[in-house]
Amino acid sequence: xxxxxxxxxxxxxxxxxxxxxxxxxxxxxxxxxxxxxxxxxxxxxxxxxxxxxxxxxxxxxxxxxxxxxxxxxxxxxxxxxxxxxxxxxxxxxxxxxxxxxxxxxxxxxxxxxxxxxxxxxxxxxxxxxxxxxxxxxxxxxxxxxxxxxxxxxxxxxxxxxxxxxxxxxxxxxxxxxxxxxxxxx
Amino acid sequence: xxxxxxxxxxxxxxxxxxxxxxxxxxxxxxxxxxxxxxxxxxxxxxxxxxxxxxxxxxxxxxxxxxxxxxxxxxxxxxxxxxxxxxxxxxxxxxxxxxxxxxxxxxxxxxxxxxxxxxxxxxxxxxxxxxxxxxxxxxxxxxxxxxxxxxxxxxxxxxxxxxxxxxxxxxxxxxxxxxxxxxxxxxxxxxxxxxxxxxxxxxxxxxxxxxxxxxxxxxxxxxxxxxxxxxxxxxxxxxxxxxxxxxxxxxxxxxxxxxxxxxxxxxxxxxxxxxxxxxxxxxxxxxxxxxxxxxxxxxxxxxxxxxxxxxxxxxxxxxxxxxxxxxxxxxxxxxxxxxxxxxxxxxxxxxxxxxxxxxxxxxxxxxxxxxxxxxxxxxxxxxxxxxxxxxxxxxxxxxxxxxxxxxxxxxxxxxxxxxxxxxxxxxxxxxxxxxxxxxxx
Numbered sequence: 001x002x003x004x005x006x007x008x009x010x011x012x013x014x015x016x017x018x019x020x021x022x023x024x025x026x027x028x029x030x031x032x033x034x035x036x037x038x039x040x041x042x043x044x045x046x047x048x049x050x051x052x053x054x055x056x057x058x059x060x061x062x063x064x065x066x067x068x069x070x071x072x073x074x075x076x077x078x079x080x081x082x083x084x085x086x087x088x089x090x091x092x093x094x095x096x097x098x099x100x101x102x103x104x105x106x107x108x109x110x111x112x113x114x115x116x117x118x119x120x121x122x123x124x125x126x127x128x129x130x131x132x133x134x135x136x137x138x139x140x141x142x143x144x145x146x147x148x149x150x151x152x153x154x155x156x157x158x159x160x161x162x163x164x165x166x167x168x169x170x171x172x173x174x175x176x177x178x179x180x181x182x183x184x185x
Numbered sequence: 186x187x188x189x190x191x192x193x194x195x196x197x198x199x200x201x202x203x204x205x206x207x208x209x210x211x212x213x214x215x216x217x218x219x220x221x222x223x224x225x226x227x228x229x230x231x232x233x234x235x236x237x238x239x240x241x242x243x244x245x246x247x248x249x250x251x252x253x254x255x256x257x258x259x260x261x262x263x264x265x266x267x268x269x270x271x272x273x274x275x276x277x278x279x280x281x282x283x284x285x286x287x288x289x290x291x292x293x294x295x296x297x298x299x300x301x302x303x304x305x306x307x308x309x310x311x312x313x314x315x316x317x318x319x320x321x322x323x324x325x326x327x328x329x330x331x332x333x334x335x336x337x338x339x340x341x342x343x344x345x346x347x348x349x350x351x352x353x354x355x356x357x358x359x360x361x362x363x364x365x366x367x368x369x370x371x372x373x374x375x376x377x378x379x380x381x382x383x384x385x386x387x388x389x390x391x392x393x394x395x396x397x398x399x400x401x402x403x404x405x406x407x408x409x410x411x412x413x414x415x416x417x418x419x420x421x422x423x424x425x426x427x428x429x430x431x432x433x434x435x436x437x438x439x440x441x442x443x444x445x446x447x448x449x450x451x452x453x454x455x456x457x458x459x460x461x462x463x464x465x466x467x468x469x470x471x472x473x474x475x476x477x478x479x480x481x482x483x484x485x486x487x488x489x490x491x492x493x494x495x496x497x498x499x500x501x502x503x504x505x506x507x508x509x510x511x512x513x514x515x516x517x518x519x520x521x522x523x524x525x526x527x528x529x530x531x532x533x534x535x536x537x538x539x540x541x542x543x544x545x546x547x548x549x550x551x552x553x554x555x556x557x558x559x560x561x562x563x564x565x566x567x568x569x570x571x572x573x574x575x576x577x578x579x580x581x582x583x584x585x586x587x588x589x590x591x592x593x594x595x596x597x598x599x600x601x602x603x604x605x606x607x608x609x610x611x612x613x614x615x616x617x618x619x620x621x622x623x624x625x
Contacts, residue, residue, distance in 0.1 A: 004531060004619070025412040026563075051350055052362075052420045058351045065559040069590035070531050071524070077584040081574035083412040083563055084584065091528055098619045122412055123419070157419060 001043050008099045009036070009044060009106065010063070011072055011092035016114035018087050023121075025083050026064060027053050031125040032117045033060055038132055039170075040109035040177050048133075050154060054126035055133050067092070108180050116173065130155050131166035135174070144168055193244060197382050201248045206334045207286060211244075213330060214481055215294050215321045219243060221484035225384060225447075226299040227456040227510070232388040232447065239293045239300070242383055246368065249375035250289035252401050253367045254282055257423075265406045268421060271360045281364060284338055288346035289368050292376060294321045295480075297473055298488040303461040307473050315352040319344050320477045359421055363406060366423045371562040373404060373423045373433075381439050384447065392442035395435035403429025407565040410575035424565035427579070434582040437561040444589050449555050451518045455595050458551050459506040459515060463492050466503030516551055516595035519604055526616050527590075533616045534592025537608065540615045541594065545604055549597035560586035 001009070013032055017024045034055045036042040046057040064086065067073040072092040075084045088096075096103060103110075117125065134150045142150075148163035158166075191208050193201045203211065210216055219239040228235040261272050271277045295317025297304055304314055321327065322344050331340045341355070349365035350357045357365070369376055378397050385393025407424035425433050447453070465471045473483070495507035509515055519537070526533040538552035561583040564576045577584045596604045608615075 007531065023412065027412055049350065049354075050356065052422075062556065062559075065588055066556055066590055069556075069588035070527050072531065075577070075584065077577045078575070080568075080578040081410050081572055082578055083410050083575040084577045094618065095531065098621050101622055 001045060004095070005099060005102060006044050006063075007067055007070070007072055007092075008096045008103065009042060009110075010067060011088045011096045012103055012106075013110055013113065014073060014086060015088040015093065015096070016110055017117060018085075020114055020118040022114070022118035024085050024087065026061065026086065027122045028117060028125065029064065029086060030056055030060060031129045032113050033057070034129050035113045035116060035132065036109065038136060039173055040113055040180070042106055042109055050130070050133060053122055054130040054155070109177070112173070112176060112180075127151070127155070127158050127162060127166045128169065130158075131163070131170045135167065135170050144171070195241060195245060195248070196386060197245055197379070198248045201244045203244075203247070203286075206283075206330075207247070207290060209330050209333075210287060210290055210327075213327065215324075215327065215477075216240070216243070216290070218481060218484060219293060219296070221486050222293075222296050223299060223485050224380065225388070226302045226453075227460060228388065228447065228450070228453050230456050230510075230513070231450055231452050232390070235384065235388040237383060237387045239296055242379055243290055243293050245379035245383060246292060246376050247286050247289040249379055249397070249401065250285050250367050251282065253373070253375055253404055254285050254364075256401055256404055257363075257367070257406055258282075260404075261406055264408070265421060269360045269363070269406070280336065280338075281360075283334075284342045285346055285364055285367065287338060288343045288365075289375070291322050291343060292318065292347040292368055294318045295477075298464075298483055298485050299457075299460060302457040303464050303473075306461060307464055307468065307471065309472060309475060312475055313352070315348045317475065317477065317480070319348060319353070320475075321480070322347065324477050326477075363421060363423065370423055371559065372564040373400070373425075373436075375401075377440065378436065381436070381443055385439075385443065388447055390443075390447060392446055393439045395439045396432045397436075400425070400429055400432035400436060403432065405567055407567055407573055410563075410565045410573055410578070412575075422565065424567060424573070424576075426567045427569050430566060430576070430580055433564070433576065434561075434580055437583060437586050441560065441586050441589070449589065449591050451521060451593055451595075452515065454553050454555070454593060455515045455518075455551070456510060458553060458595070459509045460488075460492075462506035463495065463503040463510070464488070466506070467491055467495065514598070516549075517598045517601045518593060519550075519596045519601065519608060520592075520594040522590070522592040529618055530616050531619075532592065534594050536615050538594050540611065541596070541604060541607070544607060545596070545600060549600055550604070551595045553593040553595065555589065555591045555593075560588040 013036060014024060014029060017028060017032060022028060033044060034048050037044050037046060046060045048055040048057045068075055071089055072095055073086050074089050075086055077084050131151050134147050144164055144167050147167045151163045152158050189205050190202050195201045222239045224237050224239055224242050225235045258278050266272045271281060295314040297314060323340050331338045345353050345355060345361050346365045346368060349369040350362055368374055381393035403426045405424055405426055406421050408421055492507040492510060495501040495503045496511035520534055522534045530536055541550050565573050566576050566579045567573055
């Protein structure tokens with residue numbers, strides 16, 4: 001996926017979160033993009049590492065800055081104490097509209113991700129995204145319990161029941177994503 | 186009795202003090218090499234005073250890192266001490282202070298000749314100066330220095346703090362993340378504080394100055410500000426007390442002005458490109474080595490000698506770019522991007538370059554795109570009433586600091602007038618909205 005198409009995907013994803021009433025700060029876009037890439041198979045090509053609030057991509061963080069410099073996205077300050085929201089601008093909507101075929105192909109996957117992210121806070125998203133990261137580690141066939149234990153090893157403030165629930169939810173979502181048609185680069 | 190504290194005069198920080206172990210690092214060959222690496226590459230061709238080197242910058246980063254560390258440790262509250270066990274106990278805080286100072290001292294050891302010029306194109310994929318710094322810190326040449334210290338220092342700790350989680354692949358504890366933020370953090374990294382102050386001093390521009398004394402005194406380890414009603418994270422990071430917010434604003438504005446006026450100066454950029462062209466022709470295989478054993482002989486001095494020779498000798502590889510540097514026959518700016526054009530096309534400079542090379546000799550045209558650091562990164566602010574809030578909510582200035590994204594197209598001055606006339610005739614055909622992709 002080239003940089004302009006990728007920008008169109010991020011503009012679309014951000015707008016979906018906004019339209020669904022989701023909080024949409026950088027943490028939410030980070031986690032939504034991770035889910036889009038690692039769960040829904042959208043080839044955005046960012047490199048994620050385990051960092052603040054679970055999987056995090058410095059490349060994506062830079063890209064969000066570039067998109068704001070290009071006025072495709074805009075950062076909107078909020079009243080105290082909150083951090084800024086990020087929204088898609090008119091320029092961003094026009095860019096997305098240049099790629100109707102691609103956005104159409106990705107519609108189901110983007111909707112899946114936006115639906116998962118929309119009602120969650122940062123801590124909840126951190127848990128879910130880390131569960132996905134654990135499920136993708138090269139240790140196929142591990143049980144839910146083993147994955148939950150690994151999640152708690154990486155993120156000790158997650159409780160046992162929460163960890164299991166996150167792993168189970170990820171397995172369900174992986175099943176839904178697997179039922180969708182493959183995406184070309 | 187032998188003296189254990191040594192002072193070095195510095196134009197920015199007046200005195201920089203170091204102990205005997207740190208002086209051993211200072212006297213090591215990898216560190217002494219930094220005397221021969223210009224901090225700002227060839228910026229001295231535009232700003233003649235900007236001839237300072239990575240050597241004194243690295244000392245300055247150590248000095249500021251230490252000041253920040255002392256403030257953060259002394260001001261840490263009970264909640265921070267509970268989450269960060271390394272804050273509790275003199276042995277631990279002493280050890281990490283030493284590691285932090287060493288990491289600050291060593292953070293630039295892997296810089297290539299002329300610093301960043303050509304780093305992206307002239308190293309093998311996956312390599313950058315941080316990875317070379319890491320290899321040097323862990324090298325056989327430096328290992329005995331770490332082992333001989335009292336107590337010994339784990340070189341991997343130095344690597345992690347010097348590079349930060351972005352460049353070091355190892356997992357980081359929250360404490361290590363915070364310590365690395367002191368050096369290379371996006372908001373309050375002292376690497377940036379020192380280079381703004383030092384570059385501004387040597388270049389003779391006032392834009393880079395800000396009240397770093399006040400800012401460092403107000404740094405604190407804080408929880409994140411809420412990002413929405415259900416979004417309170419737990420990871421601690423560097424922030425400021427409310428009293429330091431204006432110093433933080435001044436830092437971000439200093440950064441903006443230094444980038445826009447100095448670091449992204451178009452003539453500075455085209456000299457970097459000519460230098461990169463020369464290095465591509467001069468280096469065996471058009472690539473810098475990654476074996477750290479080669480680095481003692483890879484400084485600005487060797488490269489300068491080579492391009493001076495190549496400029497005089499048409500038979501030498503890289504003669505043309507070398508001659509352009511020496512004779513100041515650099516390419517001229519054809520186009521630099523502006524917000525109006527970017528609103529029409531996300532990459533107007535690229536579009537102009539792609540069109541221009543269809544009509545003019547490609548070797549006489551260069552494209553350059555610079556993505557600067559973010560305008561003003563968000564950070565937590567501790568209010569006088571005890572709340573922790575987002576810097577973007579507390580400050581009216583920080584959300585307005587522009588982001589840097591500049592595209593340049595340069596052309597050989599011999600064809601500049603022709604290409605400019607061509608661009609005037611075709612500008613609106615080139616800078617136009619992207620066309621909709623055909624439906625399948």
